[in-house]
Amino acid sequence: MELIDKIRLGIAVGIAKVVTFVVRGLGLGAASVLPGEIARRAHPRLLPLLFKQAKKGVILIVGTNGKTTTSLLLRKILENKQFKVAHNATGANLINGLITALLESTNLIGQLQVDYAILEVDENILPLVLKDCQPQYILGLNLFRDQLDRYGEVDTISLRWQRAIAPLPESTVIVLNADDPTLSNLGQNLSQKVLFFGLSEPKLYLERIPHAVDSIYCPRCGHSLDYQGVYLSHLGDYRCPSCDFQKSPLALKSKEWGQILIGVYNKYNTLAAGLLAQEMGIDTPSIFQTIANFKAAFGRAEELTASGKHVRILLSKNPVGMNETLRAVSQIKATGKSSVTLVVLNDRTPDGTDVSWIWDVDTEELAALGGTIIVSGDRVYDMALRLKYSQDSLEPGENPLQLIIKEDLPEAVSVALERTPEDETLHILPTYSAMLEVRQLLTGRKIL
Structure with a gap:
């Protein structure tokens, strides 16, 4: 590596570490993106140099x-x-x-x-x-x-x-x-x-x-x-x-x-x-x-305790992912160990701005098990409409479903925790940006 390259690399690394220290020190997040963005400007070929090491x-x-x-x-x-x-x-x-x-x-x-x-x-x-x-x-x-x-x-x-x-x-x-x-x-x-x-x-x-x-x-x-x-x-x-x-x-x-x-x-x-x-x-x-002995990554079947209640977060960001989390939740609900579900739908850049995919999700299976479903997020009414159609498809006499709409996410989380019995698990199904918000509300810490 030439001297000028070593100097530029040292500058880029120094900048990144300072940015990381400041972001984390001020409690602004985990500094998982910004340091790399700034360092890359100081040394555009930084990534291959690091890969080789x-x-x-x-x-x-x-x-x-x-x-x-x-x-x-x-x-x-x-x-x-x-x-x-x-x-x-x-x-x-x-x-x-x-x-x-x-x-x-x-x-x-x-x-x-x-x-x-x-x-x-x-x-x-x-x-x-x-x-x-x-x-x-x-x-x-x-x-x-x-x-x-x-x-x-x-x-x-x-x-x-x-x-x-x-x-x-x-x-x-x-x-x-x-x-x-x-x-x-x-x-x-x-x-x-x-x-x-x-x-x-x-x-x-x-x-x-x-x-x-x-x-x-x-x-x-x-x-x-x-x-x-x-x-x-x-x-x-x-x-x-x-x-x-x-x-x-x-x-x-x-x-x-x-x-x-x-x-x-x-x-x-x-x-x-x-x-x-x-x-x-x-x-x-x-x-x-x-x-x-493995423990889940954040938001991926991650289990937490909040307000004395057991919570499991299942990231649900596309049709297949949400179908599989619904499948897992439905199996647990069928055992009587979970009666409350919180679904949070956002449409920000990390989630994808097109939320039409929710109509490819088999939400009827979840609705058929009844219980309480609370809906929130930026596109709360889109998700609520999808679940309302699922609710309307139920045969008379099937398990009753209570659908609750909460535009305010902190209120939605609070209501979900309040309605979850102490011996059951609250399942939260959020899109990506919603998962970050939910975790911050439950733990008091940002991830990114």
């Missing part, structure tokens, strides 16, 4: 749902084996967030002192990141519709991924979800070493294919796929009756593994982190031990 390599985790939970689990597995890890734990997964996370682990002259950098990366910027990085591992979890106003359809993203990954060296290991036809096809077209994970538990099949499906057509010939069964959305066991495309063979099967947290989607997160850890040389008993 990870001693054992960079791990990129991409996908629509599950990135934060999976990356945190993998981090815990590695740290329990005494590896030093840099990680964007707050979920800030755009370029400035990645830089900030790496700068957290540098010394004052910009030396990155870690073995691995585990970075969850927004699915839309993976090609941009790969211009500056040759990662040792890429983990692809899934591709669903998410913020169509920003990203477009899953086929477009998959094609961009393939073009960006193809030039990488064959030493790069790609780990993909075989149950996702788009990702299975992607892996079958790459020259690098590709490992597949997926479910192998027909007892978990849904009774029917849900409304929120994106990739039920063959990615090769366009014919409708023949599904033996689906686990969630378009993830399942399938083959194409028109060509030779079928689900890729699994390197790791779910029957052999435990599970972190609740929900089928967390089975996938567990398998993804476990398979990658095995490929990195971590022994299976150590992986299982970490899984058994």
Whole structure:
């Protein structure tokens, strides 16, 4: 590294650390984005310089749902084996967030002192990141519709991924979800070493294919796929009756593994982190031990206590994600251990400004179980209308549903806590920005 580059790097690092100190010292947030944004202006090539310093390599985790939970689990597995890890734990997964996370682990002259950098990366910027990085591992979890106003359809993203990954060296290991036809096809077209994970538990099949499906057509010939069964959305066991495309063979099967947290989607997160850890040389008993003691990332099945009540926050930011959280909540409500649910819908930039996706969510299942549903957020009346239609679809005599609308979020949280019995769990289903607000109200601390 030339002297002028070292000086610029030192300046950028110094600025970032000062900004971090000021933001946190004044209680303005976790400083997970701003330091990287300012440092990048001081040194535009900062990201590749930091990437190169990870001693054992960079791990990129991409996908629509599950990135934060999976990356945190993998981090815990590695740290329990005494590896030093840099990680964007707050979920800030755009370029400035990645830089900030790496700068957290540098010394004052910009030396990155870690073995691995585990970075969850927004699915839309993976090609941009790969211009500056040759990662040792890429983990692809899934591709669903998410913020169509920003990203477009899953086929477009998959094609961009393939073009960006193809030039990488064959030493790069790609780990993909075989149950996702788009990702299975992607892996079958790459020259690098590709490992597949997926479910192998027909007892978990849904009774029917849900409304929120994106990739039920063959990615090769366009014919409708023949599904033996689906686990969630378009993830399942399938083959194409028109060509030779079928689900890729699994390197790791779910029957052999435990599970972190609740929900089928967390089975996938567990398998993804476990398979990658095995490929990195971590022994299976150590992986299982970490899984058994794992605590949720913020907002992702995270459990808190507020006002003496047990609260579980389930991030619900797109059709598939919300369908799965509703599925998990409905199973708990059916046992009588949860009668109150708070749904918070925002339409800010982190959420996506198009909220039409709520009409692809199967809210009828939640409404049929009755109890109390409180609705809040910037688009409170859109969500209330969706739930009112679900309520009106109920047969006479089904469990009564009480729908409460609260425009003011602090009031909504207060009412939800007040109405939750002490021996039950309050489930909160927020979009991303709403989750940050809810957590601040419950804990008194900001995340970002």
